Amino acid sequence: MISITNVLFCFERLDRFVCAAEKVLRNHPEVEKRHECICPDCLAECPIADVAVFDWLTLLKYDHSTISCHRNHKMKVGVRN
Numbered sequence: 001m002i003s004i005t006n007v008l009f010c011f012e013r014l015d016r017f018v019c020a021a022e023k024v025l026r027n028h029p030e031v032e033k034r035h036e037c038i039c040p041d042c043l044a045e046c047p048i049a050d051v052a053v054f055d056w057l058t059l060l061k062y063d064h065s066t067i068s069c070h071r072n073h074k075m076k077v078g079v080r081n
Contacts, residue, residue: 041073 025033035056042051052069059067062077069075 039069039071039073039075041075042069042071046071 025031037054037056037059039052039054052071052073054067054069059077065077066074067077
């Protein structure tokens with residue numbers, strides 16, 4: 001069973017990772033950057049090398065739609081305001 005404490009801990013760790021990654025990218029402008037979205041179900045079930053990745057700009061075309069990754073996981077796409 002997953003507790004709220006474990007979920008919050010995971011989000012806190014993820015937030016620290018994202019902040020650290022953004023800092024590195026800001027300090028190294030020569031690094032090529034791409035905005036991508038990953039399938040959360042793939043991330044939970046598969047080795048990282050097998051996770052489905054979508055180009056962020058391509059996903060913007062599918063506003064408020066449901067798409068499928070190559071493993072047929074469904075993912076809702078929408079732009080948050």
